[in-house]
Amino acid sequence: MSQKTELEILLAVVDHGSFSAAARALGYTPSAVGKRVHQLEQRLNVPLLVRSTRRMTLTEAGRRYAEEARDLIARLTALEEDISDDASTLRGTVRLTSSAALGRRFVVPLVIEFMEHHPEV
Incomplete structure (x- = not known):
């Protein structure tokens, strides 16, 4: 799975407030979403989310990462659209x-x- 997809999964979790809701929005299983977020945390060697049975919140590192990830995805999407438009012209x-x-x-x-x-x- 690409890093962009990992970022999109994390942002879906942040936006929807749970793994289950993010999974429904993305068309994945909740366990697949949880696994990808866990892999991302392992790769970064820092927790991004604090999970409890009733709620999930971002850590400070998670907040910063999600903020930057949102900007990166927007810039990457704009670049891909620009390149695609150039190729089709x-x-x-x-x-x-x-x-x-x-x-x-x-x-x-x-x-x-x-x-x-x-x-x-």
């Missing part, structure tokens, strides 16, 4: 060959419409 040069009559009647109107939709081509 058509650009470059297109060369066409046709007879003059066919070009004037059919190709030129299509090329003009295409250029309006894809100005970087």
